[in-house]
């Protein structure tokens with residue numbers, strides 16, 4: 377997977393891309409992470425990449441030409457079929473299914489905006505997609521671009537280990553993850569749910585599925601409505617239903 381971030385802050389992107397699973401994927405050669413700085417395509421002596429907004433108002437807008445040249449340069453270095461994606465709060469919501477779609481492409485060029493935004497014509501001329509990582513405003517598109525890069529990179533075959541890939545499947549089914557515990561058996565007066573110590577792998581699997589369903593029902597009913605539940609899952613949820621707190625041992629977070 378070839379990922380290019382078009383950014384005025386290439387150092388920020390390189391640092392973010394050097395850690396964790398994404399950094400490992402880059403070092404293993406499974407993901408190529410590159411940056412292109414639009415400032416190097418500015419043609420005037422001041423290397424101007426922004427200008428005042430038509431119609432007036434505060435702040436500055438990213439100019440079409442340096443950004444367009446940067447994207448075109450990125451395209452020349454990227455495999456055929458590479459998608460150009462702008463991150464902005466005006467985009468369609470980026471979620472796991474969008475991440476999977478992007479992972480099908482041989483490459484993505486992520487365009488990170490700065491100042492008050494990007495000249496709309498740049499988006500019309502060069503972007504295949506405009507995505508938002510959530511309903512909030514950030515001062516630059518670099519963090520959203522790297523959120524997309526991380527979510528997509530972990531879907532590239534070989535990036536995650538066997539265990540992590542399998543676990544991912546459990547979130548891939550449109551549910552929140554089940555709770556996790558490790559030693560000690562008691563911490564801060566809270567005990568690990570007994571079933572996890574039972575050694576009964578069937579019962580553990582059932583409990584985890586029920587917890588994932590219950591949490592999703594409580595915290596994200598929108599996800600559960602979108603996905604629906606099988607009869608078996610309805611039964612499972614009912615079997616493990618012990619009130620809004622579930623096991624009653626996982627603290628205050630689900631008690632509402």
Ligand code: 4H6
Nearest residue numbers: 463464465489493508509514515516517
């Ligand atoms: C494009 C256009 C993405 C990018 C404007 C980017 C939130 C998200 C940006 C801007 C982003 C998201 C520049 C507008 C700073 C506000 C960068 N914010 N902004 N939700 N900001 O995915 O001023």
